[in-house]
Amino acid sequence: MKKEIGLVFIFLALIALVLGLFWGCAGAFQFVFPGFFDAVPFYKTRPLHVSFVISWIVLSAIGGIYYYLNTHFRIPLFSRRMAVVHAWIFGISAALICACYLYGKFGGREYWEFPAVLAIPVFISWFLFGFNYFKTIAKKTGTWPVYLWMWGTGICFFLFTFSESYLWLFPYFRNNIVRDLTVQWKAAGALVGSWNMLVYGTALFVMEKIKGDKQMARSKLAFLMFFLGLANLMFGWAHHLYIVPTAPWIRYLSYAISMSELLIFAKLIWNWRKGLGSIRRGFYFLPYRFLIASDVWIFLNLTLALFISIPAVNVFTHGTHITVAHAMGSAIGINTMILLSSALLIIGEATGYSFSERQKKTINAGFWITNISLFFFCLFLILAGIEKGRLVIENKLSFQDIMLHINPWLISFAFAGLGLFTGLLLVTFHPLLAVAHYLRKKPATVILENSIANS
């Protein structure tokens, strides 16, 4: 028996998370203290930060999927070797992309600032993942739970929107400013939606595992929510574009679709109330913790998202730090909490490693520091955003004066970011060591320890 390939991805993901946080803190301090850490200037740290945290999200989701397919559905991967190649291509292209950023070789755009040729290996790695995924689950008989649909959809939409985000290579798109901007943000919005499919699918899987309730992910309601989410991924992206002079129907359609999320919202509140007070301890305690935290963040974030999807509100908040608060709230509060929950579950299970009480305390402390810091992090961004939005529309101060005005909020934000970094380091430190230990050992010892742990 070989080691679980999923763990390799989880390991890379945790490293990416730590690096992403590091560059994020560097960027935040550069933003508020000009001249800070000039060796790598802000226009390099920003894409480094973004690329690493995106890598964290997709790698940990992918690692989970490989692992769950193999162990929980007991369907062996169609090709383990293909998954290994996937990991190598990802690793090598990540290294090349980092080098490009550090040397100031750009050429792409938001999210993919690297030169366009590097999109080819990224695309190939996802294609291999998708091929392997569908070949593997084709062997599964019986009703597919909704998360299998979600993962498959997420992979296909990633491939579609990733390609779409490169349509600018054609002059027809590139040379028309508004069309290009529209297609760019259509792709970017749906791209985030596609990895959210991977992440939310993971959340449902982990919930099923913790509750031991197999019906939940096969119910009619689960599928209705999936279709609603899919419609949002497909058509809800234009809230980025309310102020761009696109054809008006694009904006109206998106507004209507975004508001349908109200249904999801209502359902969430309902479930949340029902779920209160049923905290389970034991083996699933840590994963459960992180999942509950993500619930709270979904609630807070959707409230904000609904507000800023109203065009009359959006006109004030667009282009301000409120957008950043929304992005960070969902990337950290929702996605990261879910993915940490999944990673902790997998690490506990696969490595047979059980955290000592002291280690659990460290993780627990990290959990609280992270969540409290994140709350203030988003709060300061929102306050800065409100102030900026107001001052910009009022149009009395110059840009520099507006920035001076909101600088105290942004300085507080940078320190809250440091808190986040600390919290997440505390959370990931021991799990990271546990995976590293597992990956270093010879397979036989792993099997032996696993069987001891499971007996």
Add this chain to the structure above:
Amino acid sequence: MPLHIKRFIFWGLVMLFLLDSAAVYLSDSQGKVSSTLLTQSARDGKLLFQEHNCTACHQLYGLGGYMGPDLTNVISQPGKGESYAGSFIKYGTARMPDFHLTDTEVDALLAYLKSVDKTGNSPIRDFDIQYDGTIRTASKE
């Protein structure tokens, strides 16, 4: 939910998505101004904008980074304009790096920004809020 209904909804959504995508690809900007980049210089400028990652710090239509000002209308804003923008691009500031661009490159970036300026306004300051939560603006003639 029976499998055929799931499939029907799923593929129905996919069809709609493809139609919507096609419509978006074919759509052009609202209003009378075509947003096509006509000169070679402006086209080069757009690529230079990407190659130097100007978006890390600047926005167009509120999309992009936050460290510097939105550049959509830097060419036509009162008190700013081409030579104003040109000197920032050429020399940088304490916060904006000097990219050591040649004069041709600076001109290309300016040509690009001039085309962007013609497509519309950002931020929007002139608008009426409608009863349904949408806004109405005057589009650029």
